[in-house]
Amino acid sequence: MLKTLVQRIDAMLFRRGFALTEARRLIRNQILLAAGCTAIACLVTGFANWGLSFGAGALIISFNFWWLSKAAQELVQVRQGAMFTLLTLFYGRLALTAVAIAGLVAWAGASVYGLLAGLSTVLANAALWGVLQIRHKVPVTGDGKEA
Amino acid sequence: MRKSLLMALAMVLCASAAFASDGAAVAAVGPVAAWATAMGMGLAAGLCGIAQGLGLKAACEGTARNPEAGGKITVTLILGLAFIESLAIYALVVNLILLFVKPLGA
Numbered sequence: 269m270l271k272t273l274v275q276r277i278d279a280m281l282f283r284r285g286f287a288l289t290e291a292r293r294l295i296r297n298q299i300l301l302a303a304g305c306t307a308i309a310c311l312v313t314g315f316a317n318w319g320l321s322f323g324a325g326a327l328i329i330s331f332n333f334w335w336l337s338k339a340a341q342e343l344v345q346v347r348q349g350a351m352f353t354l355l356t357l358f359y360g361r362l363a364l365t366a367v368a369i370a371g372l373v374a375w376a377g378a379s380v381y382g383l384l385a386g387l388s389t390v391l392a393n394a395a396l397w398g399v400l401q402i403r404h405k406v407p408v409t410g411d412g413k414e415a
Numbered sequence: 416m417r418k419s420l421l422m423a424l425a426m427v428l429c430a431s432a433a434f435a436s437d438g439a440a441v442a443a444v445g446p447v448a449a450w451a452t453a454m455g456m457g458l459a460a461g462l463c464g465i466a467q468g469l470g471l472k473a474a475c476e477g478t479a480r481n482p483e484a485g486g487k488i489t490v491t492l493i494l495g496l497a498f499i500e501s502l503a504i505y506a507l508v509v510n511l512i513l514l515f516v517k518p519l520g521a
Contacts, residue, residue: 288490290490291490291493294490329501329504332500332504336493336497336500337493340471340496341489344474344488344489362500365504366507369504369507373508373511373512373515374511374514374515380508380512380516384505384508387501387504387505388501390497390501391501394494394497394498398494
């Protein structure tokens with residue numbers, strides 16, 4: 269079931285323009301991690317303020333990471349005439365994130381610790397990805413005298 | 416240099432006003448917090464912007480020199496940008512806490 273879900277997410281990401289396999293994996297892991305942690309947090313806290321704030325933080329940072337990855341892919345392989353749109357999208361995304369966080373903290377009365385924990389899911393995802401990369405790295409064979 | 420001296424002077428003046436008397440101290444924490452959040456967010460945004468620019472510059476140079484490594488460089492760039500931007504977002508949250516949650520008082 270998880271395999272089917274992963275394949276579906278991968279296919280959806282490919283359709284949305286994530287051509288690089290590794291970038292697609294990163295986003296997919298972020299989506300799964302954010303959704304899983306939010307579900308756990310909401311169930312454990314009984315849909316209390318902390319759990320909902322965690323979910324809001326995870327949603328904001330996942331949305332942010334999605335657009336950041338798209339922008340980074342486009343920026344490295346610069347296409348003619350797309351720079352202005354790209355920069356507008358980049359700063360628009362940041363402005364939206366700031367407004368959303370300000371609204372949650374100032375007006376919605378979200379739990380700040382929950383929000384920070386939710387925002388940290390992207391760091392957890394990156395750390396996890398780094399650890400997995402190190403584990404999957406093939407050890408160097410030979411004694412180095414071949415060269 | 417002159418600007419930073421002026422800013423430091425302004426902060427010292429605000430702090431002295433805040434600690435002038437017990438009654439006034441609580442009331443003056445608000446403006447000082449507003450100054451602190453403005454300066455903190457400005458510093459965080461500026462430094463994170465410089466860091467992201469440096470990362471992007473290095474990634475573009477690396478891709479131009481070795482186009483075959485573009486995929487790996489892009490993934491590393493995405494991770495680096497995410498880390499840097501997380502710092503800016505954390506700074507934003509801390510500043511919003513200072514402004515709206517007011518842990519230092521009214």
